[in-house]
Amino acid sequence: xxxxxxxxxxxxxxxxxxxxxxxxxxxxxxxxxxxxxxxxxxxxxxxxxxxxxxxxxxxxxxxxxxxxxxxxxxxxxxxxxxxxxxxxxxxxxxxxxxxxxxxxxxxxxxxxxxxxxxxxxxxxxxxxxxxxxxxxxxxxxxxxxxxxxxxxxxxxxxxxxxxxxxxxxxxxxxxxxxxxxxxxxxxxxxxxxxxxxxxxxxxxxxxxxxxxxxxxxxxxxxxxxxxxxxxxxxxxxxxxxxxxxxxxxxxxxxxxxxxxxxxxxxxxxxxxxxxxxxxxxxxxxxxxxxxxxxxxxxxxxxxxxxxxxxxxxxxxxxxxxxxxxxxxxxxxxxxxxxxxxxxxxxxxxxxxxxxxxxxxxxxxxxxxxxxxxxxxxxxxxxxxxxxxxxxxxxxxxxxxxxxxxxxxxxxxxxxxxxxxxxxxxxxxxxxxxxxxxxxxxxxxxxxxxxxxxxxxxxxxxxxxxxxxxxxxxxxxxxxxxxxxxxxxxxxxxxxxxxxxxxxxxxxxxxxx
Numbered sequence: 001x002x003x004x005x006x007x008x009x010x011x012x013x014x015x016x017x018x019x020x021x022x023x024x025x026x027x028x029x030x031x032x033x034x035x036x037x038x039x040x041x042x043x044x045x046x047x048x049x050x051x052x053x054x055x056x057x058x059x060x061x062x063x064x065x066x067x068x069x070x071x072x073x074x075x076x077x078x079x080x081x082x083x084x085x086x087x088x089x090x091x092x093x094x095x096x097x098x099x100x101x102x103x104x105x106x107x108x109x110x111x112x113x114x115x116x117x118x119x120x121x122x123x124x125x126x127x128x129x130x131x132x133x134x135x136x137x138x139x140x141x142x143x144x145x146x147x148x149x150x151x152x153x154x155x156x157x158x159x160x161x162x163x164x165x166x167x168x169x170x171x172x173x174x175x176x177x178x179x180x181x182x183x184x185x186x187x188x189x190x191x192x193x194x195x196x197x198x199x200x201x202x203x204x205x206x207x208x209x210x211x212x213x214x215x216x217x218x219x220x221x222x223x224x225x226x227x228x229x230x231x232x233x234x235x236x237x238x239x240x241x242x243x244x245x246x247x248x249x250x251x252x253x254x255x256x257x258x259x260x261x262x263x264x265x266x267x268x269x270x271x272x273x274x275x276x277x278x279x280x281x282x283x284x285x286x287x288x289x290x291x292x293x294x295x296x297x298x299x300x301x302x303x304x305x306x307x308x309x310x311x312x313x314x315x316x317x318x319x320x321x322x323x324x325x326x327x328x329x330x331x332x333x334x335x336x337x338x339x340x341x342x343x344x345x346x347x348x349x350x351x352x353x354x355x356x357x358x359x360x361x362x363x364x365x366x367x368x369x370x371x372x373x374x375x376x377x378x379x380x381x382x383x384x385x386x387x388x389x390x391x392x393x394x395x396x397x398x399x400x401x402x403x404x405x406x407x408x409x410x411x412x413x414x415x416x417x418x419x420x421x422x423x424x425x426x427x428x429x430x431x432x433x434x435x436x437x438x439x440x441x442x443x444x445x446x447x448x449x450x451x452x453x454x455x456x457x458x459x460x461x462x463x464x465x466x467x468x469x470x471x472x473x474x475x476x477x478x479x480x481x482x483x484x485x486x487x488x489x490x491x492x493x494x495x496x497x498x499x500x501x502x503x504x505x506x507x508x509x510x511x512x
Contacts, residue, residue: 011153016269018160020331023265025167026183028335032258032345035176039183040257041112041249042122044242049100050130061227062141064373065219067287070145077219079207084214085223086138093134101127111242112249118177125184129191136195139209143198145284146205155197162190226373240386240412244405247393255344256402263348263406266327270316271360278305279363286371295428302368302424303432307439309360311498314440315487317356318447319480322455324350326462326479330472347403355410358417365420369427377423385416439496446490454483 030036062085069078100107104123108115140152166186170179202208214220248256282305289298320327324346333342369378389412396404425431458479465471491499 011150011157015153015156015160018157018164020265020269022160022164022167023262024331025164027262027332027337029167029170029179029183030176030258031336031338032262032332032341033255033338035118035180037254037257038116038119039122039180040261041108041115041245042119042184043126044245045100045104045107045111045123046126046130048239048242049096049127050133061223061370062138063145063284064287064290064371065223065226066142066145067284068291069219071288071291075206077217079209080212080214081217081219081223082138082142082207083210083212084217084220086135086209087211087213088215088220088224089134089138090131093131097127097130100130111246112253118180122180122184125181125188129188132191132195136198139195139198139202142205142209143201147284148201151198151201155194158197159190159194162193163187166190226370240389240409243386243390244393244409247397247405248402251397251402251405255341256405259341259344259402260348260406262332262345263328263352266331266349267320267352267356270313270320271356278309279360279367282364283367283371286368290371290373298368298371299428299431302364303436305364306361306431307436307498309364310357310440310443311491311496313357313360314443314447315450315484317353318451319454319483320353320356321350322451323458323476323479324353326458326472326476329467330469330476334469344402348406351403351405351407352410354407355413358410358414362413362417362420365417365424368424369420372427374427377427378420381416381420381423384419385412388412388415439498442494442496443491446487446494449490450483450487453486454479457482 026036030039062082066078066082069075069081101124104127105120108119108123112119136152136155143149143152163183163186166182166189169186170182173179173182244260245257248260282301286298286301289295289301325342328342328346328349332345333339366378389409392408392411393405396408398404400407421431425433458475461471461475461478465475488499
């Protein structure tokens with residue numbers, strides 16, 4: 001598992017880095033004020049539809065059933081089930097996509113009020129990504145179940161490369177509306193590339209995907225029965241993002257939606273490198289433990305995964321918070337991104353950082369329930385989380401402004417994790433709660449000197465060298481390295497097992 005996690009983490013990390021480069025280009029071309037906010041509004045509709053009926057929801061419902069059939073030696077049936085699920089899903093998603101495109105204008109009006117026709121056009125272009133990513137979700141789920149993690153995780157790198165090419169072309173276009181249309185078409189083209197790249201790796205895996213409609217197979221029906229609560233559980237997270245975007249239009253429709261999204265993209269870098277990788281690699285393993293009835297191994301895997309996630313995400317959250325303004329300055333402040341936009345994005349990044357480790361652990365805990373094929377429990381909790389987040393957003397966005405919206409999301413996620421942890425413990429027994437609480441307390445204590453060291457180093461270099469790109473690259477890079485070194489030294493001094501685990505993994509990767 002360690003090798004798979006390392007490969008997946010490397011590919012996912014590379015994807016996140018390229019994604020960040022894409023966002024740097026977006027900020028350069030469009031900034032965060034003005035027409036780019038229409039793209040943010042338009043993208044929320046396919047994002048929510050995709051999360052409810054495609055992509056991760058399909059994969060999360062499919063993996064436990066597919067693994068169970070493989071565990072029982074029913075390989076031929078497993079591939080027939082995969083083919084049927086793919087065929088039915090593709091047909092259903094095509095209908096959903098077409099209906100949403102037809103109803104795009106009234107739907108956008110219902111969500112945001114009056115919007116320019118540009119928002120409708122962008123929605124039309126982006127909606128077909130739902131069908132494409134639904135198919136990609138099944139392919140990725142099959143490959144992950146068969147132990148192939150690198151290729152599906154690498155495909156988004158090419159997605160980002162295609163979009164970056166479109167953005168480079170958009171720099172030459174004077175009309176912001178036309179430039180945004182190019183951005184949307186590049187996104188659609190990149191999604192098609194992302195779908196096609198992993199397909200050759202399905203060959204020689206014991207079966208192949210074909211057109212099939214075997215609805216009479218109980219396993220097929222079970223995938224779609226499982227998919228309903230899984231889709232709601234995962235989709236509600238994106239519903240929460242949509243709610244945030246709606247509130248953002250109340251604060252400042254020409255700045256807030258894109259400012260929040262820009263901060264979110266930075267926040268997702270450590271999330272994607274570590275949390276997504278660990279959760280994705282552990283999910284098939286936990287599914288196999290659950291299918292075999294080995295609850296002791298299941299509990300141990302969940303507890304170790306949550307502690308490891310906190311070990312890497314708590315320092316990342318601390319660095320994101322204390323260095324928020326320098327990071328935004330380094331990444332975005334050029335081209336159309338004006339200096340007065342920096343503090344808005346930095347405040348949102350610091351607010352998101354508060355919930356970084358909780359959100360990362362939620363990815364794993366959710367998948368623990370999916371592995372047990374008990375998805376209604378996290379679904380109910382996710383619905384409560386959306387309600388709590390909306391309530392906190394309503395309470396905070398007026399007194400705090402734009403950054404109150406991501407702060408509400410972070411606080412709700414912390415509560416959400418606590419509730420799900422208690423429910424999972426009641427379902428499967430002890431999850432090494434005392435060991436986990438002790439480890440997290442030590443990690444938090446070690447984050448305090450990390451914050452002081454990293455900010456102090458940045459402040460000293462910033463004062464000496466100034467605000468040029470090279471100076472800030474050096475200042476932020478050295479500050480992060482110094483803080484990370486301090487954290488690693490302190491946690492190893494405290495004899496945290498997670499410190500040795502991460503250090504050993506890094507050493508093995510460097511030897512390769």
